[in-house]
Amino acid sequence: MPGAVPRDAAFFDDLYRTHADPWGYRQAAEQSKYHLTLRAARRWQPRPRRVLDVGCSLGYLTEMLADYAPRVSAFDISPTAIRMTQDRCAARRTSTAFDIQLGDALAPAYPRGHFDVVFAGDVLLGAFDGAERAVRAVRALLPLLSANGVLIATDFMNPTAQQSYVNLVETAGGRIREALYFNDRYWFRLKTALKSRRDSAWGQRLLCSPRVFQFLAHRAARRGPAGSKHFGLVVQPVA
Template sequence: MKKHPHYIPAFHFHWLTRWYDPIMRRLFPESRIKTALIAQARIQPGQDVLDVGCGTGTLTLMIKQIQPDAGVNGLDMDPQILDIARRKAEQTGVTIVLQQGTATCLPYPDESFDHVFASLMLHHLTQQDKQQALREAFRVLKPGGELHIADFGKPQDLAMWLISLVMRWAEEVHDTFWVYCRFL
């Protein structure tokens, strides 16, 4: 397996990237979680939104579809997955701004966004990188802005524990599975 020195592709291998959306739709309640995350944000017309680790753009596009008058940006390190996000945006006729970059060094000025989202992304980062990514998220938030996080929590039963073992391998998950995380 060839890895980019700065990121792990979705599902660990580049050849699996194109299967990310179909697999997630079948195995994970991604749409329900992301809809709840957007609802809690109460995004208003004219607000600026950043989706850090946007992947295939599912959340980024959902935000823009729910609040078409918001400025919506997606950022991800993987150019292949950003190509999928761009195709999805073209197919749906939704205008979003997609950019390649890293959560630990956001390419935006201070106080640029009203909302920053990190959905199913932080588990990819080491503890040190999580801390830096959160510092960066707060740096680019406008005064009074909000950070919205959804990620995996502690497995609650044997089935989820087994799934977490597969995920730890498939996505090179760092310590998030063993720390109980909830929506902020």
């Protein structure tokens, strides 16, 4: 789990104002996570009408959703992140209608049953300091789902915390339909090993290389659940 940080709107907004890509979203492991997450969404909801990206950050996933749904909503607590997501999506040539606004996962401003898919990437553990607030967020998001809609939640964690993540979602009233493994354990080991070189042009080429990631992901997949540092769940409300 991430270390204890002051995860409030001012913290995140300052981060986005001072760092062009604070989470390394352009890197191969993150891009692969987006594609695998979207692939899972298509399995459960092949033709959604409306989807929601919770905590959209810089809008990388939000933009990709233009190929998936005719109406895409997204929110974040950072005004800077919202502006960057709006600019990214405005530059996309698409007939998809985007609605991108400030918002809070603990009090999302949408009607019940409004979305066929809700994405919560690195939100439950990444944005909140404790399990209690994460449970509140899941309880706030599940009612937004239409009949047969799904919440897809992903977070970065040690593999030993995967069961705790399942327990958290179930405590909040979620029914687990599928577990998602991203096979990125060895890629993150590479990132750690690079240390000071990771921000160099050479380091960035290595970390952004799909070939390097796929090679390491193939090895990590042999570890089963232990091969993933990102873990995800496809969730529906308990009937």
